[in-house]
Amino acid sequence: MPRQPILSVLGHVDSGKTTLLDDIRESKITEGEAGGITQMIGATEVPIETLEDVCGGLLDQLEADITIPGLMFIDTPGHAAFSSLRKRGGSISDIAVVVIDIEDGVQPQTEEALQILQETNTPFVVALNKIDKLNGWRTEKELFTQNIQLQQDHVKQQLDEKIYELMGELNEYNVVADRFDRVDNFQQKAAMVPISAKTGEGIPELLMVIAGLSQNYLADELEINEGMGRGTVLEVSQEKGLGTTINVIHYDGTINKTDKLVYGTASGVKVTDIRALLEPRPLQEIREDKHYNEVDTVTPASGVKISGKDLEGVIAGAPIRTCSEEELEEAKQEVEDELEAVEFETKTHGVVVKADSLGSLEALMRVVEESDIMVQKAEVGPINKGDVVDVQNEEAENQAIFAFNTGMTDQGELAVKDKDINVFQSDVIYEIIDNYTEWKEELERKRREEALSNTSRPAKIRLMPDHVFRSSNPAVVGVEIVEGVLSTGSSLMDEEGDRIGRVKSIQEQQESIDEANKGDEVAVSITNATVGRNIEEGDILLSDITGEDYRKLQELEDLTTAGEKKVLEEIVELKDRKDPHWKLG
Incomplete structure (x- = not known):
């Protein structure tokens, strides 16, 4: 049987990404019932029973079956999480949901999301959110396909106009799309599913389209390979009594407690022994106490916390492999190859770039390079004193540090204030670049005005x-x-x-x-x-x-x-x- 597909949710700020995830997570299945939703480390598993329950009426209507074991949604919506979940040659996410506000259309972050999805060749579905805000819209049924029949003609026309408008906008980004029930070829067109994350309307159709695409077109990607476990570090954290632990999205192979753990750091590949494999207890309990169950084996797709004997230098976004002694050299080579794939060309002079994970760093550096901004150092982690030392004697326009989704150490913060270094900090890539460009233009304007003041005027x-x-x-x-x-x-x-x-x-x-x-x-x-x-x-x-x-x-x-x-x-x-x-x- 194939594994469940891994999904990421992307979109512009306030488009409804979190509300959508919450709606799916808080599905009408109550705690304790068969098929209840499980929250993993950094992911939410929606099993087949839940899918069948939510999509029930639709399955009967279409005379269809769900053959995948369920869906696994990455809990943290947005580019940062998607970018972190990378593997060589693309993203860990098998499929993505791009949430677009029906009133706002394509926004700067939507554009960023589309670019990242196209670069990683990740198939996606568009969730056209907030249809309940259309003038005159009436929500009477949960199924969009039933509810659309109950709307007045002018409301149907209003929805169609919004959809045609968005089709035109998406076409500018080389995306051919149409309303999901009008798509004739899902491999050539992106399906747009009108939904309301607030009322739950259209969610069954959205899950059905995702399940259909997964089982019809992603069968090869969902086959589990035997042998070494493969995953990516979503987050590095400190746990009481465990020390440094890593939250891993596990996408292939099997992870055994007796395996060697091979992981990536900023300075290369390291190997350690696994102390414990930890899975969260049921959904309600993890929210309250963050208690974990210790297990001996983990199969994909899953989110798991790993405690190792020594996890020195491990960074978010880094690849991991778990293997036997016999597979160790192969595992080390795989991790090394993935790390080499995200090495960046830096100059002798330039700004310093920091991010919370390798994937985030890769996404930011891609845009930085396109913007012809010189970079002297690009690293994972918070801004530290050394970063300030690196830029303090640079030319004015390079006395800057970019921080994507990351903060500062205490010493770093003191050094930034002391040396008056400009920090461009955001969890949105385009904001960092736009703010830096604006600041640089202001610097240039002041420089030119000063040059004019030192020149004899006519x-x-x-x-x-x-x-x-x-x-x-x-x-x-x-x-x-x-x-x-x-x-x-x-x-x-x-x-x-x-x-x-x-x-x-x-x-x-x-x-x-x-x-x-x-x-x-x-x-x-x-x-x-x-x-x-x-x-x-x-x-x-x-x-x-x-x-x-x-x-x-x-x-x-x-x-x-x-x-x-x-x-x-x-x-x-x-x-x-x-x-x-x-x-x-």
């Missing part, structure tokens, strides 16, 4: 009559800014192109200012100028732009005003006449 000024406050050493005169921006430090020339002097200071109402704009009337102190000798009241003066300043102004053209551009043309024409090679200076 200006045309007129010396106002009867406004000579000092005739020389330096000359202090009242001027009107005719056009452009006059900044301190700028050199001035007359309309013949002859150098007059340099702007030492600018004052407005006896207050010193760095620059004056068109229309301003200010007092200007000009070195090397003498009223009555090289300047006169009523004279027009222009900024004497150097070749270097001209090149900077060209680079910063988007920050200059239209008036500055106009004056700069006048200045360039004047200086070109006097010295055609001045721009090279």
Whole structure:
């Protein structure tokens, strides 16, 4: 008999992922009845009896049978869990459910989910959630296929319009989809099942479609291989009396307590003995007490807690193998191959990237590389002091740490505050990248504005009559800014192109200012100028732009005003006449 398929639930924030899992987990089967739902480590098992009960009316209607032993849902919905559950060549998840809010359609996280599913070649079903919010929708039956018949025509039309709209959106991501009861080929089209995770409507159809796809198209993947156990570390935790333990999603082979445990770390493959294999007690009890039953053997698909004699350096998302002494070398090679598949190319300089698991790190690094962001280090684990040391002397745009689904050690947090390092932390990949990009653009804007403030600005000024406050050493005169921006430090020339002097200071109402704009009337102190000798009241003066300043102004053209551009043309024409090679200076 095949094993039960492993399912992940993905979707945008607030699309209803958790509500859907809760609805399935809290199915109408009461605790203690035959076929009750079991909660494993990081997973919820829905056995065949429960599926048959929930889908009962539908099975009779379709004259169908469920042949798989049940379904295993990964408890933690979202990209992070899905990304962590990886194996060489793809995901541990045999099939995924993408939850989409019928009102919101494809959102940024939905897009991310679709990309990850396509990259890992994971088949998926779309749960079109919140149909109960459609205007005029009436929930009378649990089966969508029965309830749709009871809706008024305008409500049916409204649902169809939403579905056609979503079909168009999904098509942009190379996904051909249709409502599940209109799909003619499930291998070529993604099935969309309208549901309400809140009322439970459509859940039987969703489970039925998943079961049907699994038993009709995933038979080979669900065959259990004999021999060594294979799994992935979902979480590393500390248990009282047990020390470091690992929560494992076990997807193939058999795990025996007498096996050797081969596991992946950041520094390579390690081997230890298994102390205990632990399974949770029934659902209600694990929620209250987290008590476990010790077992000798575990078969897939399952979630199991493993206690080892030494689990030093084990990381979430790492592969594990359990085997006999004879199979040890083969097991070590398999783990090594999987670890090599997630090695990342890093540079001498760049940001530091941290994540909660190897799979999460892989998912984040994929997007980081697509965004052309330089990375000097990519590791699993919380931000520590060493990460801060690595980035503190980098160029401004690289003084940053990305943290996906992970936090900081106490020392790491102190170092981040002390060195004022920017941390971009989220459990959503696109938020990390978007926030970093926004910050980097702001850094660049400030850098460019500072560069402009250190450059002579194009200006045309007129010396106002009867406004000579000092005739020389330096000359202090009242001027009107005719056009452009006059900044301190700028050199001035007359309309013949002859150098007059340099702007030492600018004052407005006896207050010193760095620059004056068109229309301003200010007092200007000009070195090397003498009223009555090289300047006169009523004279027009222009900024004497150097070749270097001209090149900077060209680079910063988007920050200059239209008036500055106009004056700069006048200045360039004047200086070109006097010295055609001045721009090279």
